[in-house]
Amino acid sequence: MIHDLTLDVETGMPTCGTPWHQTVEITQMGRLAEVGRNTSRIVLGSHSGTHMDAPFHFIEDGITMESLDVNLMWGRAVAVDMRSKGAGSTVTLSDVEAIDVSERMIFVFGWYHNWKTDRFYKDFPYFETDAVEYLIKRGMKVMALDTPSPDDGSAIKEKGETDSPNHVMLLKNGVLIVEYLCNTDFMENGKEYELVALPLKVKGSDGCPARVLAKDI
Numbered sequence: 770m771i772h773d774l775t776l777d778v779e780t781g782m783p784t785c786g787t788p789w790h791q792t793v794e795i796t797q798m799g800r801l802a803e804v805g806r807n808t809s810r811i812v813l814g815s816h817s818g819t820h821m822d823a824p825f826h827f828i829e830d831g832i833t834m835e836s837l838d839v840n841l842m843w844g845r846a847v848a849v850d851m852r853s854k855g856a857g858s859t860v861t862l863s864d865v866e867a868i869d870v871s872e873r874m875i876f877v878f879g880w881y882h883n884w885k886t887d888r889f890y891k892d893f894p895y896f897e898t899d900a901v902e903y904l905i906k907r908g909m910k911v912m913a914l915d916t917p918s919p920d921d922g923s924a925i926k927e928k929g930e931t932d933s934p935n936h937v938m939l940l941k942n943g944v945l946i947v948e949y950l951c952n953t954d955f956m957e958n959g960k961e962y963e964l965v966a967l968p969l970k971v972k973g974s975d976g977c978p979a980r981v982l983a984k985d986i
């Protein structure tokens with residue numbers, strides 16, 4: 770079976786609320802009754818809904834979406850059950866030392882159940898920086914999450930040392946970050962799935978919405 774881990778892209782879908790994230794607007798242009806076809810105008814942010822980040826998101830000379838390695842976007846991924854990590858908790862070094870690290874990893878918190886509630890962007894679980902460092906050293910190249918970010922959401926600053934250290938480290942090391950997965954309930958700890966995470970190929974972009982699928986194998 771193939772599972773769709775992608776949020777619906779729709780007008781007014783939540784963003785993290787910072788002024789540098791666009792809200793989604795979809796408006797109809799052509800109408801079937803009038804011009805014989807339906808067409809629409811889709812206004813997206815580069816990080817709207819389920820999406821992938823490119824190094825350029827946080828790194829001055831980082832590569833952009835069209836240059837990402839497509840080999841990483843399709844292949845076996847291991848699910849890691851982090852459902853015991855509730856609001857405000859962190860994934861620690863000892864948590865990740867206990868797991869087998871592979872090239873593609875899906876961290877399942879079940880946090881997507883808070884999508885479209887006030888809780889979604891509040892106190893979501895995130896990673897301690899030494900845990901991320903360990904995962905990178907052990908060869909993780911794709912980090913997929915059903916939360917908004919691997920970083921502490923309460924520490925977002927416009928610029929500074931404490932702003933998103935995990936994003937910076939992951940992107941510097943060429944790790945693809947996939948955020949805002951949903952429908953992860955079926956995933957079992959330590960189990961492999963065939964993951965397909967295909968972002969739009971927008972030239973020069975720091976991120977792009979992606980369709981993300983997982984197949985039972």
Ligand SMILES: [Zn+2]
Nearest residue numbers: 816822948976
């Ligand atoms: Zn992002």
